[in-house]
Amino acid sequence: MDKYFTRMGDGSGVYMTADEIKAEIKDGVEDAARRGKIPELTQDEMDYLFEIITMPGNIVGVERGKEVVSTSDSGSCKITYHANIAMERSMAVLVSEKVLGADSVDIGNMDYSYKAVKQIVHNETPVMELAQLNTIMPVLYGSMPNLGLYTKPDGPVENWSELLPMGKIDESRAAQEEAVEHAVRDIVFVAGEMYASGADGINLDTCGASGDADFLAGFLATEKIKEKYPDLGVEMGAAGEFVLGMHGQLEYDGTRIAGLYPHMQVKLAEKAGANIFGAVVNTNTKESFPWGLARTVTFVKACTAAAEIPVHVNVGMGVGGIPTSEIPPIDAVTRADKALIEIGKADGL
Amino acid sequence: MRMQLAKSMKIDDAKKYVAEKLGVEPIDLSDSDKMFDIRADKGLGRSFDMNNMPKGIEAKFNIARVLGIKINSVERFKDRAGL
Numbered sequence: 001m002d003k004y005f006t007r008m009g010d011g012s013g014v015y016m017t018a019d020e021i022k023a024e025i026k027d028g029v030e031d032a033a034r035r036g037k038i039p040e041l042t043q044d045e046m047d048y049l050f051e052i053i054t055m056p057g058n059i060v061g062v063e064r065g066k067e068v069v070s071t072s073d074s075g076s077c078k079i080t081y082h083a084n085i086a087m088e089r090s091m092a093v094l095v096s097e098k099v100l101g102a103d104s105v106d107i108g109n110m111d112y113s114y115k116a117v118k119q120i121v122h123n124e125t126p127v128m129e130l131a132q133l134n135t136i137m138p139v140l141y142g143s144m145p146n147l148g149l150y151t152k153p154d155g156p157v158e159n160w161s162e163l164l165p166m167g168k169i170d171e172s173r174a175a176q177e178e179a180v181e182h183a184v185r186d187i188v189f190v191a192g193e194m195y196a197s198g199a200d201g202i203n204l205d206t207c208g209a210s211g212d213a214d215f216l217a218g219f220l221a222t223e224k225i226k227e228k229y230p231d232l233g234v235e236m237g238a239a240g241e242f243v244l245g246m247h248g249q250l251e252y253d254g255t256r257i258a259g260l261y262p263h264m265q266v267k268l269a270e271k272a273g274a275n276i277f278g279a280v281v282n283t284n285t286k287e288s289f290p291w292g293l294a295r296t297v298t299f300v301k302a303c304t305a306a307a308e309i310p311v312h313v314n315v316g317m318g319v320g321g322i323p324t325s326e327i328p329p330i331d332a333v334t335r336a337d338k339a340l341i342e343i344g345k346a347d348g349l
Numbered sequence: 350m351r352m353q354l355a356k357s358m359k360i361d362d363a364k365k366y367v368a369e370k371l372g373v374e375p376i377d378l379s380d381s382d383k384m385f386d387i388r389a390d391k392g393l394g395r396s397f398d399m400n401n402m403p404k405g406i407e408a409k410f411n412i413a414r415v416l417g418i419k420i421n422s423v424e425r426f427k428d429r430a431g432l
Contacts, residue, residue, distance in 0.1 A: 065376040068360050069350040079426040096377045098396040103350045132422035134395040134405040136412070138350050198422030201354050231419055233354035347353065347360040 004054045007332050009292050011325030018054070021290045025049055028287070028294030035242075036261040038302035041294070045308065045343050049297060052124050052339050053290050059334040062341050069348045071235055071276065071312050072096075073205050074142060075105035076131075086294040090130040097137050103205030103348075106203045107131060113146035114186045115155070121190055125197040132198035140204030140235065141194040145187060145217040147210035150179035154323030157182070160246060176213035176247045187221035191232065201275070209239040211246025212257040215265075219252045219272040226273035236269045237278025237314060238262065241299060243277050262303040270309050276348070279303045280314045285324050289332050293321035293339055301343035310347035320349075355418050370416050391415055 003015040016024070025046050033040040041049070052060065062068075072078075079085050079092040087095070089107055096102040107127055109117050117124060124141070131139050151159035157179045163172035191202045202225060207218035217239075222234050243265065245258030253271050260268070262279040269277045281296040296313075304311045318324035321336040340346045352363035364375040371391065377383050388395045393415065394408025403411055406426055413420040426432070 024421065033372070067379040071350075082394050101396070104354075132406065132425075136405065136408050138354055140354075195421065196425070198425040200421055201353075231355075231421060231424075277353050302357070307359075310353045310363075347363075348350075 005331075006053060007289040007323050007329060008281045008285070009287050009289065009323055011085050011323035011329060011332075014288065016288070016290070018050070020052055021053060021288075022046070024288045024290040025053075028291040031291075032281075032295040032298035032346040036263065036302060038261070038263060038298065038301055039132055041092055041298055041301065041343065045297075045301075046294070049290075049339055049343060052335050052342075055335070058331050058336060060338050061334065064339050066341055068341055068346060069103040071140070071203065071278070071348060072097065072102070072105050072142070073203070073237065073278075073314070073316065074108040075102065076107045077110070077112070083339045085291050089127050090134065091137055093131040093253040094134055097135050102137060104138040104140060104200070106140040106205075108142045108203075108205075112143050112205070113119040113149055113185065114143045114190050115146060115149045117143050117190050118186045118211050121193045124190075128194055128197040134202075136234070138200035140201040140203045140233070141190070141199045142205050143190065144186075144206040145183045145204060145207060145214050145221070146206070147176070147179045147183055147217060151175070152181050155179070155182070164246075173249065176211075176250075178215045183214075183217040184220045184224065184339050187217070188224045188228065191221070191225045191229065195229045195232045199232065201235055204234065204236045204274075205278070206239040207236055208243045211244040211249045211266050213247045214239070215243050215257050215260075216250050219257075219268055222269070222272040222274050233275045234273065235276040235278060235312070236272070236274040237312075238265055238280040241281045262299050263306040266303050266307045266309070266311060270307070274309060276310050276312055277303075278312050278314050280319050281321070283318045283320075283322060283324050289321070289323060289335075292323075293336055296336070297339050297344045300340055300346060304345040304347070312348035313344065313346045315340065315349050351412070351416065351418065351420070367416065 029041045076089045076092040158175040160172040160175045170303040204218045208215035243260045266277045281299045317328045322328045352358040368375040377408040392411040413423050
């Protein structure tokens, strides 16, 4: 029986039969539908997903006319801090535009968190100004709400991760609520400085990394940014497919944040005023690539169907069906991209 | 990308909007050969062969005009240059 080369969620190669891949797809779809209480993919969509996964060729691409645009997470840092090429960041933005053909990029600091950036924003704004003078594509400023940084000893509030194991639930919740106030203030401050420097948008990346309070900080900051600077675009990206209830009782616009999946997260992002939502679906390293991709496409299809704003799916390592490996294999990346765009109806990546 | 960020347009609506403004079909937007000339004709900037063509902020003045949108850096430039 013929076997097809595909991968596991950790990136390692594996050969599977057609029946095995189809079973993995079906199982992944059912897992997403059960967890998210969302519709399964249709049989035609699952058949097409199988076709995409087993297509000949190392890389695959979308049909002509179905191309989408891309935003980034610490985009200008990939060349500088991550690849360790000694290059000023506004120069990395130019390389992204003119050499790599990026549709947009975000400038970020090495410590990609608004709390850290607030202290040095006067050194960040000239980078944005230089980039804006020389580029054509939209350039955003990006960082994470990163609520955990507001805990002692580095920050001003008690550490809820220490309070929770001690059973101090009320104190833990109070600490998170206080941290939200600090984070919102910092994010809005940095956004104002970047708006004055000509930024096209603010990227609130990895919202929810510290749980529901972290996501709330993103919603409230977005709301305030759009109130103060209506022309400044806001992209709000999630940290995971499911918002962890570190607080458990926080709500935004009457909806409890803990436990929300992407198709619900995007509705709150819309209400807050975000222009683009970054949906995340996590990769399970123990499962196969077909399983993870089928699961991801199911979540994303539900998210884009619910959304009135564009959805850019996070497709870095460990999310969006992409295997969790330091260098995501191009065969898996291009298949994930094609499936997310053509079946999931993603507006961007 | 600009229409998504500025107007929250989904991809198909954004392509249609931009194509109409440029006088082309949406499918032409990803035709690099066609767009190479269109970008030159309308002064929208491009990555290569840029001699005597608008670059950077100059091109963004034209993009804002052609698309009928405000671009933050262009507005800042006007303010600071007293335009």
